[in-house]
Amino acid sequence: MPIEVRIPTILRNYTGGSKSVEGKGATLGDLLTDLDKRHPGLSERIADGPSLRRFVNVYLNDEDVRFLGGLETPVHEGDTITVLPAVAGGQTRKPVAGGQPG
Amino acid sequence: MLTISRALHDKIVAHARTDHPDEACGVIAGPAGTGRPERFIPMINAERSPTFYRFDSMEQFRVWKEMDDRDEEPVVIYHSHTATEPYPSRTDVSYASEPEAHYVLVSTRDPEAAEFRSFRIVDGEVTEEEVRVVPWAEGPQAPEAHVRAQPSVQASARPATRASALPGGEPATRASAPPGVEPNAHAGGQPGQAAGATASAEEREPE
Numbered sequence A: 001m002p003i004e005v006r007i008p009t010i011l012r013n014y015t016g017g018s019k020s021v022e023g024k025g026a027t028l029g030d031l032l033t034d035l036d037k038r039h040p041g042l043s044e045r046i047a048d049g050p051s052l053r054r055f056v057n058v059y060l061n062d063e064d065v066r067f068l069g070g071l072e073t074p075v076h077e078g079d080t081i082t083v084l085p086a087v088a089g090g091q092t093r094k095p096v097a098g099g100q101p102g
Numbered sequence B: 001m002l003t004i005s006r007a008l009h010d011k012i013v014a015h016a017r018t019d020h021p022d023e024a025c026g027v028i029a030g031p032a033g034t035g036r037p038e039r040f041i042p043m044i045n046a047e048r049s050p051t052f053y054r055f056d057s058m059e060q061f062r063v064w065k066e067m068d069d070r071d072e073e074p075v076v077i078y079h080s081h082t083a084t085e086p087y088p089s090r091t092d093v094s095y096a097s098e099p100e101a102h103y104v105l106v107s108t109r110d111p112e113a114a115e116f117r118s119f120r121i122v123d124g125e126v127t128e129e130e131v132r133v134v135p136w137a138e139g140p141q142a143p144e145a146h147v148r149a150q151p152s153v154q155a156s157a158r159p160a161t162r163a164s165a166l167p168g169g170e171p172a173t174r175a176s177a178p179p180g181v182e183p184n185a186h187a188g189g190q191p192g193q194a195a196g197a198t199a200s201a202e203e204r205e206p207e
Helices: A009-014 A028-038 A042-046 B006-019 B057-069 B090-095 B143-149
Strands: A003-006 A020-023 A056-060 A080-085 A088-090 B002-005 B025-031 B039-043 B052-054 B072-081 B102-107 B114-122 B125-129 B131-134
Touching: A003 A028, A009 A042, A009 A080, A020 A028, A028 A042, A042 A056, A056 B057, A080 B057, A088 B072, A088 B090, B002 B006, B006 B025, B006 B039, B006 B072, B006 B102, B006 B114, B006 B131, B025 B057, B039 B057, B057 B072, B114 B131
Parallel strands: A003 A080, B002 B131, B072 B102
Antiparallel strands: A003 A020, A056 A080, A088 B052, B025 B039, B025 B072, B102 B114, B114 B125
16 A cells, blocks of 8 residues: 655645645655656655755644654555645744744 | 625634734635635644744644545635734745635734735735625524625725726735725724625624
8 A cells, every 4th residue: 555645735736636646665755756756846845855844744644744753754555644835924034033022 | 805704804803913912823714615714713823923923733734634524625814914014925925825715914003903904825926805794604504694695785885996906816916015005894893884794784793
């Protein structure tokens, strides 16, 4: 049984409109490399070289892979990977540490 | 155009006021493919910042999974600006990832009158849209559901001063909004006055 990868709306142009694709690999990074063979450009939207992109959430089953091992997270047949672009924004480019005067 | 019930409109404004001076954020889910906002889902701002918001990743996962299970989609994604106008910033545009959603911005910079505007953000382009606040209750089982068939009578009363508000959805990319032009509904804390609501419909406050 391959690994299912659920694709968000905004990335479905890489998958021909499919909301779910399949792949294989020992780690999340391997899996993304595998997906790129059939869906070129997809992995670059999720990872930037050796790291996951900061504003893309990736989940292994019900857990955020940031807390598991990032791209090194082991994956197995039967797992489900879910990709969700972070919902974020605001009045400035980045969070202001310590907050600003109200 | 965003059509939203008075109750949901007021919930968004109340959430923004409650979280001020931090930015508030949330979703209104609705049945997939209908564009109808129905289910109010306030979200935690994981950044807890007056100038930035981000959904907590696990909360977002749960909410998105729940919407998928219920055959819903995020019809409205809202957040507040606490010191600037309710217009999508460059940050807002760069992170907008739901092309079908209505991006609602509320500004709480004025403690007397919250400003409420809605936008579509598609492929990096911002288009402001009209906000139509209607009195019917949330949900398809609402007894006032038949009111939806009534034509809008307020459209002509609203000054259409911006090309970007045309129904054809002409994209209008702007670096900054023109000052002082506010064609859309303002929630000025006036509960009896549903700006933009169908005048002849019964005003029922479900809350």
